[in-house]
Amino acid sequence: MNQNTLIRNNVNVTGKGTKAMIFAHGFGCDQNMWRLVAPAFEENFRVILFDYVGSGKSDYSAYSSTKYQDLHGYAQDVLDICDALDINDAIFVGHSVGSIIGMLASIQEPTRFERLVMLGPSPCFLNDPPLYKGGFEKEDLEGLIGMMEMNYIGWANYLSQVIMKNPERPELFQELEESFCSTDPTVARQFATATFFSDHRNDLQNVTVPSLILQCSDDAIAPIEVGKYMHSVLTDSAYALMEATGHCPHLSHPEETIRLISDYLKSVADQDSSNG
């Protein structure tokens, strides 16, 4: 077991099962995002939580602007974790760009994964008329990166320290800081660029691992057309439109998220057993 990887990516392993279920966070947060969903799978799975290098409580000294300039560097994080924990045939659950990163990892080493569950995935955020509607114009994405450069989150954290003024109760501040998912602003900007300016549409045809796409209603980041596009191109993919709105169903609608993942895993397990 490679201890360095486990520390580098702040890997946490829980659960009573033997089959691995890896939860991968998306842009702008960390493994904490899975707190309402992951525990539901601890009874039957070996639950793996981690932070990508540059996020959460990962080892920031392992961050390299070259390695993490595109999503392949992040995919290597996933493969390193699989290697360190000797994981094969895992259920990989990824949120947003986390699911695209898992998809890239599965193209490199398919035997590591049995199923991919993708929450709000998008292979390309930019519109590419006339055939592809990612939902964003270049100006939209540049505006978003610009807002990140203003570092509102850093300001919010600083102000929260000033305003809270409860030095005898440091847990209050810590909770607030974690709720903002503060990250190094330089790393966050580079991750945002790697995320929002990526185009992995051509990789979709190379995916061999079966997948479930969970599409949110009314999601300004990954619109319904994008989820349907992925479903149409990905081999052996299932598609479910959620009642959940927004882009973070694992936080806003954890019960629905748990139910749809469980139902999918149960249905494919039934299929596998009836096929002998």
Next chain:
Amino acid sequence: MDEQLDFAPCGYVSLNDDSTILDINQTLLGLLDYNLQELQGQHINLILTHASQTFYQLYFFR
């Protein structure tokens, strides 16, 4: 709304869990060039650019 808050030198808006605008002060209405009836009960996205909607969804609406 409290008059001091309504005409405070900064914008003020309150939302419910569905991102619906519950209340918004005169200062912000003036900045945005809307009246109260146009925004109260509407989704916050109505007053945000696409880039800001994305930022809001990433960091705020969780």
